[in-house]
Amino acid sequence: MNENSKEKQDKKPEIVKAVDSLRPVIEDIAVSLYKNPETGLNEYFASEKLTGILKENGFSVEAGVADLPTAFVARVGANRPNIAFMAEYDALPGIGHGCGHNLMAAVAVAAGIAMSRVCPPEECGASWTVLGTPAxxxxxGKVIMVEKGVFKDVDAAFIAHPGQTNSVGGGVYWASHPLEITFHGRTSHAGGNPEAGINALDACVHAYIAIRNLRNHLKDSVRIAGIITHGGHAQNIVPDVAQMRFTLRSTDWRYLENVVIPKVKQAAEGAAQMVGCTVDFRHHEMLFRETLEYPVLKRICAQNFAYVGAEVPPPDPSYAGGGVTDVGSVTWVVPAIQIGFSATSARGHSVEFAESTVTPRGIDAAVMAAKVLALSAYDIVAEPHLLEEAKAHLRERLST
Ligand SMILES: [Zn+2]
Incomplete structure (x- = not known):
C-alpha cells in the first residue's frame, strides 16, 4: 500500500463488502459463544472456536500466549506495521454474555479476516493480527499480556465494545490498584491476659480511618474504597490477624503509584507501629491503568463511523467514569483505541443485555463495528503519518 489516496479510496468499499460477506461468521461466533458462556480463564470453547475460524482463513495461530491457556495470537504476514484487533470472550457468572464479549470476539475476527482478504500482507506491506485476550x-488478561511482552510486536491495536451508544472513547476508564493490607499481632485470652496480646484489629481500624482521611489531602481525581475482610476469630481472643482490602482509583496511574499508594502504605505502617503489629501488603488483583486517548485514532474512527452511515453522539460531559478496563494498560504501550457500538438499549451486565447480543440488531451492530475497525486500521496503514502521529502522542505522554 502507498500514499496514493486514490488507491486508498478504492479499497474502502471493498472492505465494507468483505465485512458484509462475513456476517454469517459474525453471527455464528456471537450465537455459539452466547450458548456456551465461559468465565475468565475458562474460555476454552471460545478460544478453540475463534482460532479454528482464523486458521481456516489463513492465519497462523499461537495459542496459550503469556502463559494464559485461553489467550492467543493469530496473524497473517510478518511485516510491520502489525495491526491488531483485540477479541474478548469471557462471560459473567450467572448471566452469561451480559457484557457482550461474544460480539467483541465476532467483531475482531471479522475485521482481521476482512483486512487479510482485501489487503493481503504481500500487497499492502502490513500484517494483520487478531489477539485473543481472555478474562x-x-x-x-491484557494486563498480563502487556507484561509478558505480547504487544512488543504490535504497532497499533483496536477493539470494539457493545453498549447503548456509538462512541470513540471518552476518558471514562480509571486506573485502579487493588491493595490487600494484613496486620499481624499476637493472640491471648481477651479476659484472662489481654496484656499479653497484640491486637491486630486495633491496628487495622486505626489504619482504616487514617487511609479514609487521606482523601482530604489528595487530588480530587482519586477514589479510595475499602472494607475490612477479617477482624479476628472470636471476641474472647485478642485478634492476631486483621485484614482489609482497598481499591484505589485515579484518573492518572502515575499519581496512583507515586503518591497515593505510598501514602496509604505509610498510614498502615504508622497504625501498625502504634499498636506494635507488623503489616504486609499484597496486590490481590492486577493493576489497571487508565485509558490513554489518542486524538488521531478518535478522529479516524469517528470518520469511519460516518463512512458507514452511523452516528456518534457527543460524549456526556457530566459522566466522570470510574470504571476500569484492561485495555487501559495496552494504550500505554502501543497506540490503541476502544470504540463503543450501539447494540442494545439494555443496561450493561444484565440478562437482557446478553439476550440482545443475538438479536438482528445486535448482529447488525457487530457488522457495523467490524467495518469501523477494519476501515480505521486500513487508514493508519494507508497513511503512515497517521500511525506516526499516534506513536508520537504516546512518546510525548510517557515523557511528561
Ligand atoms: Zn465488557
Missing part, C-alpha cells in the same frame, strides 16, 4: 472481567 477482561476478572484478572485482566
Amino acid at each position: 477482561e472481567e476478572t484478572v485482566g
Whole structure:
C-alpha cells in the first residue's frame, strides 16, 4: 500500500463488502459463544472456536500466549506495521454474555479476516493480527499480556465494545490498584491476659480511618474504597490477624503509584507501629491503568463511523467514569483505541443485555463495528503519518 489516496479510496468499499460477506461468521461466533458462556480463564470453547475460524482463513495461530491457556495470537504476514484487533470472550457468572464479549470476539475476527482478504500482507506491506485476550472481567488478561511482552510486536491495536451508544472513547476508564493490607499481632485470652496480646484489629481500624482521611489531602481525581475482610476469630481472643482490602482509583496511574499508594502504605505502617503489629501488603488483583486517548485514532474512527452511515453522539460531559478496563494498560504501550457500538438499549451486565447480543440488531451492530475497525486500521496503514502521529502522542505522554 502507498500514499496514493486514490488507491486508498478504492479499497474502502471493498472492505465494507468483505465485512458484509462475513456476517454469517459474525453471527455464528456471537450465537455459539452466547450458548456456551465461559468465565475468565475458562474460555476454552471460545478460544478453540475463534482460532479454528482464523486458521481456516489463513492465519497462523499461537495459542496459550503469556502463559494464559485461553489467550492467543493469530496473524497473517510478518511485516510491520502489525495491526491488531483485540477479541474478548469471557462471560459473567450467572448471566452469561451480559457484557457482550461474544460480539467483541465476532467483531475482531471479522475485521482481521476482512483486512487479510482485501489487503493481503504481500500487497499492502502490513500484517494483520487478531489477539485473543481472555478474562477482561476478572484478572485482566491484557494486563498480563502487556507484561509478558505480547504487544512488543504490535504497532497499533483496536477493539470494539457493545453498549447503548456509538462512541470513540471518552476518558471514562480509571486506573485502579487493588491493595490487600494484613496486620499481624499476637493472640491471648481477651479476659484472662489481654496484656499479653497484640491486637491486630486495633491496628487495622486505626489504619482504616487514617487511609479514609487521606482523601482530604489528595487530588480530587482519586477514589479510595475499602472494607475490612477479617477482624479476628472470636471476641474472647485478642485478634492476631486483621485484614482489609482497598481499591484505589485515579484518573492518572502515575499519581496512583507515586503518591497515593505510598501514602496509604505509610498510614498502615504508622497504625501498625502504634499498636506494635507488623503489616504486609499484597496486590490481590492486577493493576489497571487508565485509558490513554489518542486524538488521531478518535478522529479516524469517528470518520469511519460516518463512512458507514452511523452516528456518534457527543460524549456526556457530566459522566466522570470510574470504571476500569484492561485495555487501559495496552494504550500505554502501543497506540490503541476502544470504540463503543450501539447494540442494545439494555443496561450493561444484565440478562437482557446478553439476550440482545443475538438479536438482528445486535448482529447488525457487530457488522457495523467490524467495518469501523477494519476501515480505521486500513487508514493508519494507508497513511503512515497517521500511525506516526499516534506513536508520537504516546512518546510525548510517557515523557511528561
Ligand atoms: Zn465488557
